[in-house]
Amino acid sequence: xVSQLTGLYVSSGNKVFLGCLVRGLEKWAKANxxxxxxxxxxxxxxxxxTSSIAMAYSVAKQASVDSPFIESWLVELTNRILKIKGGxxxxxxxxxxxxxxxxxxxxxxxxxxxxxxxxxxxxxxxxEQMNSDGSFPLEMTRGKKSLxxxxxxxxxxxxxxEISNRQGIDLYLSLIHI
Numbered sequence: 001x002v003s004q005l006t007g008l009y010v011s012s013g014n015k016v017f018l019g020c021l022v023r024g025l026e027k028w029a030k031a032n033x034x035x036x037x038x039x040x041x042x043x044x045x046x047x048x049x050t051s052s053i054a055m056a057y058s059v060a061k062q063a064s065v066d067s068p069f070i071e072s073w074l075v076e077l078t079n080r081i082l083k084i085k086g087g088x089x090x091x092x093x094x095x096x097x098x099x100x101x102x103x104x105x106x107x108x109x110x111x112x113x114x115x116x117x118x119x120x121x122x123x124x125x126x127x128e129q130m131n132s133d134g135s136f137p138l139e140m141t142r143g144k145k146s147l148x149x150x151x152x153x154x155x156x157x158x159x160x161x162e163i164s165n166r167q168g169i170d171l172y173l174s175l176i177h178i
Contacts, residue, residue, distance in 0.1 A: 006056040018065040029073035039084055044095060047081045047102050054105040061109060071110040078106040078115060093138040094153035097126050101156035104163050123160045123171050
């Protein structure tokens with residue numbers, strides 16, 4: 001629904017869709033939606049959903065249809081998600097890249113510089129961990145699924161680089177120095 005409402009606004013220009021989006025997200029924010037979770041798939045899914053919400057909300061905010069309730073909820077939810085380490089390899093695998101995307105997208109839409117910089121740092125750390133052939137070491141341990149996980153690890157990094165680029169920060173340029 002969040003993506004649908006955003007898409008309807010983008011395709012029509014009708015702010016009614018954004019108003020509906022923001023009212024729905026405000027209800028979630030005021031109810032502290034998605035705040036109760038633990039490690040496991042729910043934690044991962046909530047992180048992905050929160051990134052998507054932040055990106056959709058950024059469209060509303062650019063159109064001056066915004067809410068401080070939503071922004072404080074997004075920051076609190078993101079901080080809770082980022083506190084969970086994610087297991088022995090959670091620091092450095094594809095899930096940490098997705099948490100980087102979460103941090104930068106919420107950081108950007110809420111003006112939270114710490115979260116924004118967290119996302120950029122995740123990009124830099126991931127690139128530094130790459131093997132000389134461009135593969136990610138932890139994803140290469142996945143046997144027949146290694147290629148799938150390589151793709152899954154790089155996708156959030158591209159988003160992080162593109163979000164940064166739109167803010168005048170060229171993370172791709174940092175790749176030249178590796």
